[in-house]
Amino acid sequence: MIINCKKIANEIISETKPKVDELHKNGIVPCIAIVMAGNDYASKIYIHNKSKACQKAGIRTREIIFRENISEYELMKSIEKLNNDKSVTGILVQLPLPKHMDEKKVCEIISPAKDVDVFNPINFGNFIIGNTDLTPCTAYGIMKVLKYEQIKISEKHCVVVGRSNIVGKPISHLLLKSDATVTVCHSKTHNLENFCKNADVIVSATGVPKLIKKNMVKNGAVVIDVGINRDENGKLCGDVDFENVEPLCSYITPVPKGIGLVTVAALVHNAMKTACFNLFKNK
Ligand code: GUN
DSSP, rough: OOOOOHHHHHHHHHHHHHHHHHHHHTOOOOEEEEESSOOOHHHHHHHHHHHHHHHHHEEEEEEEEEETTOOOOHHHHHHHHHTTTTTTOOEEEEESSTTTOOOOHHTTTTTTTGTTTTOOOHHHHHHHHHHHHHHOOOHHHHOOOOOHTTTOOOEEEEEEEEOTTTTHHHHHHHHHHHOOOEEOOOOTOOTHHHHHHHOEEEEEEEEOTTTTTTSSSOOTTTTEHHHHHHHSSSEEEEBBBBBHHHGSEEEESSSSSHHHHHHHHHHHHHHHHHHGGGGOOOO
């Protein structure tokens, strides 16, 4: 079965909207600043989609796009300004940043209270020890998909391919927390096929087009494809060789119109969450 991620994304946004309405009633106007540097075409589409989804839920957005050659210092200064701007309740820095910048250093100065992506190490640490309401967007979206489809994770063998801070590590953590046995594979893993073949659930987030082939997937497996890549003809594709893998799966997510949509919806949820932090502040 091909999972209808659009339906799940819409459900996340519909769940979020009444909470945003409640914030408005309490005099809090959720507003996220979306910061990007450079001209990357894909990033521009992503931030446009993120803006649109937030607005659908009643969350304001402010897109701030800097030139490619802005200095790291200038960018950090502008983030600091947003940290101190009371009308901004969330900050998103679109990655990748231009090559001359240190992404870690830039993400570290996003105020933890406005960090909708959970990029600040304080928030990421709190996420790992289960001490926060904020969950990295893609991992949140994937767990929502599994829950929506009533896919049991407890006691299952989940193989995560990719170990990034943005997807691989957080989703491995959440699957483990749901009592799965989790194997994390990556670009230096020998015999990736042997690990994947034994998986009840495969989550692939590598950015390698069509890495997961049919000989690597067992019958009835659940396959979650996080990749958004271009194939040899320039056509959008995931990490999974969809055409050949799909017939084997009990559930699979497509690319495009797959996990990307629920990631954006999760961002809307997190933007509502950071705005909620203002409920407990002295007015
Ligand atoms: N670039 C690719 N994915 C993401 C994401 O989820 N958040 C941000 N801020 N940048 C990204």
